[in-house]
Amino acid sequence: MYVIITYDVNEKRTSKMCKKLRAYLDWTQNSVFEGEITKGKLQECLASLEEIMGADDSLYVYQIANPKHLKKVTYGSSKNDLDLFL
Template identity: 55%
Template sequence: MYVIITYDVGEKRVNKVCKKLKEYLTWTQNSVFEGEISKSLLMKCMYELELIINKEEDSIYLYQVPNPKNIKKQVFGQERNFDELFI
């Protein structure tokens, strides 16, 4: 399945959340990750994120797209893939 994950977390946890999401998805913009992932890996990823965040202060939004052909993505301006910056 295709997913998009966005997050808004406390400054102390931003790097940990970003690092964890890089293990599973592609970093496309600040606080935004997306990509293909199996249900089991998604469950593992979300469990690991729950161990990092403070549920009283932080938020993570998970958008699941069962059929990525149904999503139309338009980029205005420069399209970035942050993962490529570090290769």
């Protein structure tokens, strides 16, 4: 499955969240990660992120069943040079 994960956490936990997500997905923008991942790996990733998060932090997971139907347009400078969409 293809996912986009965004987060808003206390700045004390930002680097930990970023480091953990980079192990599973591609970084595309500050606090935004995306890529192909299995259901099992996603559950593993989310469990480890929940351990890092505080009570007032938030995490958003967008699951795309068929990424071929998703169009991505970048305006301005791109943080990641990967061509993720065909």
